[in-house]
Amino acid sequence: MVSAPNHSIDVLIRKLESIAPLFDEERRAIEGLSVTVRPMKAGQDLVRDQDRPSQCCLILEGWACRYKLLKTGKRQIFSFHIPGDIPDLQSLHLSVMDHSVSTLTPATVALIPHHGLHELTARFPRIAAAFWRDTLVDAAIFREWMVGMGRRSATQAIAHQFCEMYLKLQAVGLAEDHIYKLPVTQSDIADALGMTNVHVNRVLKDLREKGLITLMRNTLQIHDWEEFTRLCEFDPTYLHLEQQAA
Amino acid sequence: MVSAPNHSIDVLIRKLESIAPLFDEERRAIEGLSVTVRPMKAGQDLVRDQDRPSQCCLILEGWACRYKLLKTGKRQIFSFHIPGDIPDLQSLHLSVMDHSVSTLTPATVALIPHHGLHELTARFPRIAAAFWRDTLVDAAIFREWMVGMGRRSATQAIAHQFCEMYLKLQAVGLAEDHIYKLPVTQSDIADALGMTNVHVNRVLKDLREKGLITLMRNTLQIHDWEEFTRLCEFDPTYLHLEQQAA
DNA sequence: CGACCATTTGAGAGTATTCAATCCCCGTGG
DNA sequence: CCACGGGGATTGAATACTCTCAAATGGTCG
Missing domain, CATH: 1.10.10.10 (Winged helix-like DNA-binding domain superfamily/Winged helix DNA-binding domain)
Known part of the structure; x- marks a missing residue:
């Protein structure tokens, strides 16, 4: 775990700007987030079912997935994630995790404390809307996967x-x-x-x-x-x- | 289609308050939304795939579902909705519908213009957060359905x-x-x-x-x-x- | 080279589908 | 009041897709 150079969060800015343009002030506020960059091995859990996280994981490099294990040992994967994604953004508003997140490859992730994100979204409704929109696209992808599995x-x-x-x-x-x-x-x-x-x-x-x-x-x-x-x-x-x- | 008595939106206030408490000012602002109440028959589409809606549908009575039809005629249903739900809340941030919404029973719905909701969420970040949280629970339910279909x-x-x-x-x-x-x-x-x-x-x-x-x-x-x-x-x-x- | 993991292949068993046909419930009209 | 009609529910038989269990093959890293 090392202290974050500010530009590690650029991947997030690019992601948000692909959703909606940002003002300079908004961009600076995002750059001002304090984050911790952490290298991960393949197959490591970033968050676990039932956890109550106090931070979100931004993927800088590598692939991750969200999944749930059944008592029988069966696994259902819900999504694949690539650099720029925050697979556990939902933990900002849903305190208990209802699934797990793990890396699929060696990866680098930036941990962003919830309070920083809460301040950010409260001060900049446009950023909140961009995050919200991102979770809506997430849900749209879930639906498409349902079509795949069902029909x-x-x-x-x-x-x-x-x-x-x-x-x-x-x-x-x-x-x-x-x-x-x-x-x-x-x-x-x-x-x-x-x-x-x-x-x-x-x-x-x-x-x-x-x-x-x-x-x-x-x-x-x-x-x-x-x-x-x-x-x-x-x-x-x-x-x-x-x-x-x- | 009839003009809305203000209390028709109470079902929404109750829903939001089940997510997070509201201030009086927030409650009044919601009550101030202009809505159109419309009775529907069973099996009528409220919104269709590829539409670009300018309003959201709040279900007051009856059941609805979100679904998608494949070219082969197969149908996948993504969710069931009951009074208090806004099945197409996503249209607030995703301009094009990627699926349809229809009633399953005779129903009463309140149509709420997007601009009213945009103003509301811009003025009251806590309401925006409550809506966001609602869409996150939505997504959690999608994931659980995936488990059902897959595993x-x-x-x-x-x-x-x-x-x-x-x-x-x-x-x-x-x-x-x-x-x-x-x-x-x-x-x-x-x-x-x-x-x-x-x-x-x-x-x-x-x-x-x-x-x-x-x-x-x-x-x-x-x-x-x-x-x-x-x-x-x-x-x-x-x-x-x-x-x-x- | 060996260990380990992922991929590949085979054979047999099951689960769910397809395609019909029949039954049932309920509302409509004579 | 009851026959008729229509959608949904129920059942059967044959089929198809996918799974399970097992074994063999291939690739990579120490």
Whole structure:
């Protein structure tokens, strides 16, 4: 754990500015947040179910996920998170965690105390609105995952997941040309989509054999974006990626 | 469509006060919102996918749901809504709807213009925070539904759904003694849980034969709450029903 | 090289779906 | 008052998709 250089929080400013433009004063206030930067190993919990956190985790590098474990040991993953995300932003208003957050890869996170965020959002309603909007997009993604689990075939669900990941990564400059690093295991994907790792493996094999994707050493390439999105009925509206007017 | 008597919005004030206490000034400001009360038939859309609404719908009476239709005609229901809910509150910050909202029963709704809500939340950050918190609970419920679809057996998923509905209805005084009116079809339940109506029917039959529930003429009774919640591993934490301190 | 984890493959079992057909309840109209 | 009509509920039989259990293969790091 080291003291934070102020620019570590730039990734948050960029994220918020992708939601709505910020005034200089607002930007300075965000830069003034006191944060603690912490390196993490893969598979470490950032927050646990039933915790009552006093800080939020901003991901600076690496991937994380939100998940819940059932008594039977089954795991359901709710979301994947990449740099710029604050997976536990909800703890600002819901005191008890109803799920856990953990890293999927080695990662760097910035811990931001709640009181700093509370002051920030109270002083700057536009920042509060931007955070709120971010949690609404989060919820929209949850809904789309529900569609995948409830009403799409396994193939469509996985393809849809890959499309979503591509657009989210592209939005923060971590992907282009329909190629990206996918540093998660097939079991992670299975737990996200409500399948078994065995079945995920078979679907991936099928997608490869049909020439739709290349996936090796954690790098995914979608060969024909148009065809791929048609296959899984991918409509990016729910990601609300277009810049929101002020 | 008739002009709104001010007290029609009381249901919203009660809802918000169940989240966080309000000052008199805040309460008066909410009462000052101009709203339009509209009676609806069952199965009518309140908002549609791709719409750009300029108002939100507060449910005064009846049930509604959020859903999305796939090109194949399959439907996924994301949530059920009861009096006091604003199912499309997200439209305040996300201009384009990524899903639809419709009534499930005859209903009364109050339409509240966005600009009124924007002014209200800008003037009263505590009200904004209460709304935000409400959308966070919404998202928590989405996550729990994901667990149901992804990692619970059909029986557990349905039982869990019934437990959740009971607590939500009880919280607004519409249920007690583990009995409540469930005015939705088996197909609605199926579309909510990602199953077929046929399978829902078989699971319900099984729950009845095991003496766990009584369900007739849209009235559900859970015989043994303790046993029932154990059966489906129901933990109400995710509903965040405890009163939040100011 | 060995340990460990992830991926891959096979075979058999189950759960849920599909496609119909029938039943039931309730409101409407004759 | 009762027949009719329509939506929802119920049931059956065959099918399909996914899971479970197991074993083998492959890759990476110390």
